[in-house]
Each structure stands twice: as C-alpha cells, then as structure tokens.
Amino acid sequence: MGGNGTDGTTAGKRPNERLGSWFVRSGWSKGELARQVNRRARQMGAHHVSTDTSRVRRWLDGEQPREPIPRILSELFSERFGSVVAVEDLGLRAAHQSPSVSGVDLPWAGPQTVSLLSEFSRSDLMLARRGFLGSSLQLAAGPALIEPMQRWLVPTPAGEAGAAGTEARRPRRLSPMELDLLESTISMFRTWDAQSGGGLRRKAVVGQLHEVTDLLQEAHPPATAKRLFTVAAELAELAGWMSYDVGLQPTAQKYFVLALHAAKEAGDKPLGSYILSSMSRQMIHLGRPDDALELIHLAQYGSRDCATARTQAMLYAMEARAYANMGQPSKCKRAVRMAEDTFSDAGLEAEPDPDWIRFFTEAELNGENSHSYRDLAYVAGRSPTYASLAEPVMERAVALFAKDTAHKRSYALNLIGMATVHLLKREPEQSVVLAEQALGVARSIRSERVNNRLRKTVDTAARDYGDIAEVVQLTDRLTQLLPESAEAV
Numbered sequence: 001m002g003g004n005g006t007d008g009t010t011a012g013k014r015p016n017e018r019l020g021s022w023f024v025r026s027g028w029s030k031g032e033l034a035r036q037v038n039r040r041a042r043q044m045g046a047h048h049v050s051t052d053t054s055r056v057r058r059w060l061d062g063e064q065p066r067e068p069i070p071r072i073l074s075e076l077f078s079e080r081f082g083s084v085v086a087v088e089d090l091g092l093r094a095a096h097q098s099p100s101v102s103g104v105d106l107p108w109a110g111p112q113t114v115s116l117l118s119e120f121s122r123s124d125l126m127l128a129r130r131g132f133l134g135s136s137l138q139l140a141a142g143p144a145l146i147e148p149m150q151r152w153l154v155p156t157p158a159g160e161a162g163a164a165g166t167e168a169r170r171p172r173r174l175s176p177m178e179l180d181l182l183e184s185t186i187s188m189f190r191t192w193d194a195q196s197g198g199g200l201r202r203k204a205v206v207g208q209l210h211e212v213t214d215l216l217q218e219a220h221p222p223a224t225a226k227r228l229f230t231v232a233a234e235l236a237e238l239a240g241w242m243s244y245d246v247g248l249q250p251t252a253q254k255y256f257v258l259a260l261h262a263a264k265e266a267g268d269k270p271l272g273s274y275i276l277s278s279m280s281r282q283m284i285h286l287g288r289p290d291d292a293l294e295l296i297h298l299a300q301y302g303s304r305d306c307a308t309a310r311t312q313a314m315l316y317a318m319e320a321r322a323y324a325n326m327g328q329p330s331k332c333k334r335a336v337r338m339a340e341d342t343f344s345d346a347g348l349e350a351e352p353d354p355d356w357i358r359f360f361t362e363a364e365l366n367g368e369n370s371h372s373y374r375d376l377a378y379v380a381g382r383s384p385t386y387a388s389l390a391e392p393v394m395e396r397a398v399a400l401f402a403k404d405t406a407h408k409r410s411y412a413l414n415l416i417g418m419a420t421v422h423l424l425k426r427e428p429e430q431s432v433v434l435a436e437q438a439l440g441v442a443r444s445i446r447s448e449r450v451n452n453r454l455r456k457t458v459d460t461a462a463r464d465y466g467d468i469a470e471v472v473q474l475t476d477r478l479t480q481l482l483p484e485s486a487e488a489v
Contacts, residue, residue, distance in 0.1 A: 013061065013062030015062050016060055016062050016090075019073075022077050022081075022085065022090060026081075030057060031052075031056075037049070037056075037072050041072060043248070049072075051069075074086060074087045074138070075249055079286075079452075104145055104148050106261060110225075113262055114213055114216045116258055117213045117216075117236060117262065120254060121239070124203075125207060139249055139250050145253075146294045146295070152260055152264055152272055152276075152302060156264065173224075174228075179227050179228075186234050189208070189238055190238065190356070191406060193238065193245075194359065194408070194409060194410070196408070197246075197445035198242030198243065199246045200445075200446045202243065205235060205242060209235040209239055212235060216229070216232060226265075226266050226267060229266035230268055233271055233272075234356060236258050236259035239255045240254075246446070260279075269306050270357075273300070273307055274299075274356055276298055277315060279295050284322060287325075289322045289323075289325035292318070292322040292325070293326065300315050308354075310360050313338075313342040314357065314368075316342055317339040319335040319339075320332045320333075320335035320336045320372040321375065324371075324375035327380065329376055332372055332376055336372055339365060363396075364397075366393050366397035366400065367414045367417070370394035370414075371390075373386050374394070374424070377390065378424075383424075394414060394418045401414055408445055412454075413449075413453065415434050416454055416457055419431040419461075420457055422434065428470070431457075435454065442454055451482055458474055461475075
C-alpha cells in the first residue's frame with residue numbers, strides 16, 4: 001500500500017461520523033484537505049505519503065489510515081479550530097504509545113533525562129526523513145500537561161542530580177574553552193533562527209543537542225555537568241521553538257518538556273521559566289489560553305526571586321497575551337502595565353542578562369503588548385476600541401523592527417499584526433500595504449508560522465473586502481509568490 005498511508009481495512013467498515021463532522025465544519029473540500037495532508041507530510045519528512053480526494057473519501061467512509069496520517073489530521077484540525085482535536089476525537093485509531101517517545105509525564109532525574117533527550121533527538125535525526133518521527137506523539141493539554149510541569153518546582157533530593165555516567169568512571173575534563181564554544185554555538189543558532197526562521201537550521205540544532213547528550217552520558221565534575229545540562233536545556237528549547245515555527249506541534253512540545261527537565265538538572269530556574277513561556281506561547285497558538293496562563297504563573301512563581309527584570313517583563317507580557325485570549329481586559333491591561341514598568345529596569349542589574357532573553361528588546365515588548373490588545377479586539381467581537389489601543393503600540397514595534405536586520409521573522413509577524421489591526425478598523429487598503437511588505441519578508445525566511453498567519457490575514461481580507469482591487473491583486477500575488485510549505489530541514 002506504499003504511498004497511500006492506509007492500513008487497508010475496508011471490509012465491514014462504517015462511515016466515520018466523527019471525522020465527517022469535523023470535516024464539514026472545517027469548510028474544506030476533499031481536495032483541499034488532501035493538499036494540506038500532503039503538504040504537512042512533506043514538512044515532516046514523510047515523502048511516501050501521497051493523498052488525493054478519493055483517499056479522503058475513503059477515510060470519511062470509515063477506512064483507518066496508517067500513521068502519520070492520524071497525527072497529521074489531528075494537527076490540521078487543531079489549527080483550524082484553535083483547540084486541540086485529538087486523534088480519538090476524529091474517530092481514528094491512535095498508534096501505540098511508548099513512554100520513551102510520547103507523553104509529557106516523565107521522570108525528573110538526570111540519567112533518565114539524558115537518555116530521553118538522546119533517544120528523541122536521534123529519532124528526529126534518523127527517522128524524520130522516512131516519515132516515522134512523531135507517529136506516536138500527541139499533544140498534551142489541560143491537567144495532563146500542567147500537573148507534570150508543576151513538579152518542576154519540587155526540589156531534587158541531594159545526590160540525585162548529575163550526568164548519566166557512573167561514579168566509578170574517571171570524570172572527563174572538558175576545558176572551559178570547549179564549554180564556551182558550545183555556548184557560543186547556541187547563540188549562533190539563535191541568530192540564524194531569528195533571521196531565517198525555524199525551517200533552515202532545525203536539524204543542525206537537533207544534531208548539536210544529540211552530541212551534547214553523548215557528552216552527558218560520561219562522568220563529569222559537578223560544575224561541568226551543570227553547564228552541560230544548561231547547554232542541553234537551551235538546545236532542546238531551541239529545537240522545540242524551531243519545530244513550533246515550522247508547524248511540528250507535538251514534536252515541539254516534547255522538546256520543550258525535555259528542555260524543562262534539563263533546566264531542572266542544571267538548577268537554572270530563570271531558564272526553566274523561559275522554557276515554560278515558550279510552552280505557554282504554543283498553548284495560545286493552539287487555542288488553550290487557560291493552559292497558557294497556568295504555565296506562565298508556574299514560570300513566574302518558580303523564578304520570582306532570581307529572574308532578571310527583562311525576563312520578568314517577558315513573563316508579564318505573555319501573561320497579558322493569555323488574559324487577552326481569555327477575554328479578560330482588565331487583567332490583560334494590568335499585565336501589560338507590569339511588563340512595561342518592569343522592562344524599564346532591564347539591564348540595570350549587576351548581573352548581565354543570559355543570552356536566551358536578550359531577544360526581548362523594546363521592539364519585542366511593544367510587539368507582544370500590541371498583540372495582546374489586538375487579541376482582545378478579536379475576542380470582543382472585532383472591537384475597534386481595542387484595535388485602536390493596539391495601533392500605536394504596534395506601529396512602534398514595526399518601526400523598531402524595520403531597523404533590526406537580526407530579527408526578520410519578528411518584523412514579518414508584526415507587519416502582519418499591523419495588517420490585521422487595519423482590517424479590524426475596516427481599513428483594507430492600509431492592510432494590503434502592510435501585508436505586501438510582510439510578503440516580501442516572508443519570502444526571504446523559512447517560517448510556516450509566518451506563512452500561515454499571512455495566508456489567514458489575506459483570506460480574511462478577501463472574505464470581507466473581496467470587491468476591492470488591491471485585495472484581489474494581493475490574493476493573486478500571495479498564491480503566486482508564497483510557497484505552500486517550508487520543509488523542516
């Protein structure tokens with residue numbers, strides 16, 4: 001059955017009413033769903049998958065597809081409806097789950113963390129190209145996600161932290177220069193990600209992470225082991241972030257969880273809070289603002305006495321995003337003010353900010369806060385009042401990012417955000433100008449997140465203002481110039 005992605009069970013089947021219900025509500029045609037499945041399959045390296053309208057019809061008739069099709073369908077419908085749509089919700093059979101590669105409730109112990117990081121990164125490197133990676137992965141949400149993450153705060157018993165190597169082996173001596181080089185490599189990867197999007201260097205980050213897990217399986221002096229766990233945590237977070245950027249949501253969540261475990265082994269609470277903020281951002285993207293808020297509050301509590309002002313300001317800004325998406329304007333505005341007030345102290349501490357938070361500049365602060373107001377406008381029924389609150393803050397973000405060649409993806413996202421603000425204010429011509437600028441930036445980077453947001457914004461403009469010439473021209477240009485997918489490489 002090579003390329004059709006089914007297990008061939010057709011005898012005695014009944015129509016899949018659950019899948020049919022989600023399909024009808026999505027508004028997709030069979031052909032559009034088939035194209036999206038193929039695009040996502042290529043993105044995850046499953047080049048053997050080739051779906052067409054007749055195959056979609058057979059799924060609706062009750063045929064059970066093989067992995068990775070169920071996972072792909074779960075991701076596509078989750079993104080379409082802004083909430084987690086599990087494989088079972090679609091009336092499909094979930095693959096057998098192995099605790100080593102699926103789930104988020106993992107043991108909080110150094111050797112197991114190293115083993116799981118090594119296994120997962122190896123699977124990502126070796127199996128993604130054959131379409132097997134993540135076939136048993138599902139997104140966790142609600143208590144199944146929050147409760148295991150709360151154990152980040154539980155102190156590690158003395159003597160249990162450390163590398164996976166045995167005490168009987170002579171500790172390996174990594175030189176300070178070697179450790180410095182590892183840390184500078186992460187900084188270089190972050191720069192590439194910000195400039196070019198997550199699709200361009202994701203596998204390089206995963207490869208570096210796998211090499212670090214090899215080092216962690218040797219015995220090291222405690223100080224060296226802690227630095228290596230910090231390196232592993234930062235690389236795993238970045239691998240998760242890049243996976244999120246190219247649309248590999250379950251893979252991203254798994255890396256974030258493993259990154260948090262590594263940060264705990266390193267004893268680095270501020271880094272742990274940053275990882276939790278990335279998980280929170282993913283939950284907002286997936287339409288789970290309640291989960292996002294819980295993760296941010298966990299991050300704030302865990303790092304309350306050790307995070308720099310810049311990190312605390314970022315956490316307040318993410319708290320505002322969660323409140324906005326929950327439709328709580330007063331709490332959102334309070335969090336925005338706290339983010340602004342706290343950011344004013346950024347850089348004044350005696351200790352310098354760690355590299356992972358230096359991205360949170362005045363431009364990022366304005367971008368996050370303006371998106372909170374924009375999100376409030378959507379939740380409040382496309383309120384022009386909140387759109388007007390967002391406009392000057394978003395304009396400031398766009399102006400600052402226009403001068404920043406190092407953060408092209410953020411520039412594109414804020415141009416798109418500004419375009420949506422003009423749509424909310426019923427100003428389609430201004431929206432088109434900004435969307436055109438965003439299209440130019442999007443073509444120079446590899447970020448499916450940017451591409452999808454741009455497509456959705458232009459689709460909204462076409463739906464509401466399809467009789468305006470500029471909107472029609474932009475829709476045609478988008479179809480012509482924006483590639484359908486940015487493959488994860």
